């Protein structure tokens with residue numbers, strides 16, 4: 001009730017939420033109360049949680065912040081939603097996002113732009129900006145987002161909360177509306193690392209319904225927190241502190257590295273030379289996969305359907321012309337171009353080869369280091385409208401996060417301080433399935 005009241009009081013200023021579940025949430029909360037009264041339950045029982053509107057929720061509208069899915073009510077819950085329900089968590093709302101998770105500011109939502117709670121003239125980051133802003137503004141204890149190229153970590157940095165992108169395959173994507181299937185992962189937003197670990201305990205785990213799900217031994221991510229980080233080896237890839245990183249962000253990273261040094265970690269500069277190709281690789285692979293995934297929106301199977309014509313082709317064309325926003329159309333065009341005959345080898349296959357090079361450079365770095373530390377984003381949150389007209393400058397805001405998805409690694413963004421009251425995020429990157437290591441390091445910093 002208190003969280004619903006808080007939403008009522010402040011969300012008109014933040015505009016983080018697409019849907020508030022009100023009565024449904026209160027019913028779930030009553031059940032949670034009963035479980036807790038019996039002395040049973042899980043650490044998440046009764047905890048209010050907000051879901052990015054890209055996650056299917058049975059009986060609750062799921063829009064992807066697109067006109068295409070304006071009235072789409074899924075007949076099933078995503079795997080992560082089932083898992084949260086099994087813990088007794090209470091889903092209190094669905095959050096605004098860039099349409100189909102394409103963007104870095106929520107300005108690509110077909111409905112409205114979410115505001116950064118620290119400065120409402122600025123963006124909360126994206127594409128999971130609604131989830132990050134909701135946690136920062138105290139609209140829920142935790143939220144889930146999805147991260148294809150930075151969409152959890154960058155908004156976490158912009159809103160001064162913690163955001164984790166797990167290793168590709170650790171969390172089931174069943175019921176996550178796909179953007180780029182080889183890059184997408186679901187992960188939590190919380191105010192601190194301990195809560196992120198509790199959320200990961202709840203959502204991680206093998207699921208045969210996601211063919212890329214990887215069986216892992218049952219792990220208590222919360223239990224591993226605390227204790228010394230002395231002797232841990234931290235690499236600092238120099239390419240991440242180069243182009244476009246502002247002096248205040250660099251100063252925050254330097255200050256954090258000093259803290260780790262004082263905690264007994266060894267800090268060493270290293271190089272991941274192919275980093276500067278990551279953005280180009282991403283903007284071939286992600287749009288290619290997106291163009292295939294979005295082919296299902298034909299006006300027949302799901303969502304919006306243009307019906308004022310007898311022609312099947314015209315119905316399909318109008319449905320897509322009216323249902324998708326400009327950024328989604330741009331991605332579809334890029335993707336279909338890169339996949340078309342004659343260009344496939346030159347663009348798509350080449351991008352896949354460079355992807356392998358990037359992955360191998362990380363593998364080599366992780367032979368020497370337990371974790372890598374970088375900025376999460378090159379700048380503090382920017383003004384609403386500042387980059388909206390220039391897609392390329394918007395794409396650059398994910399320059400530090402995209403390589404992590406390309407290599408399928410886990411990455412966490414933690415609070416790295418403020419500059420002129422604007423948040424700065426610190427990114428810790430780990431080996432595949434080394435969530436424990438990056439959580440432990442993040443927790444030690446906090």
Ligand code: GLN
Nearest residue numbers: 101102103148149150151
């Ligand atoms: N901003 C990047 C994009 O627009 C990443 C988005 C994401 O991680 N979903 O594609």
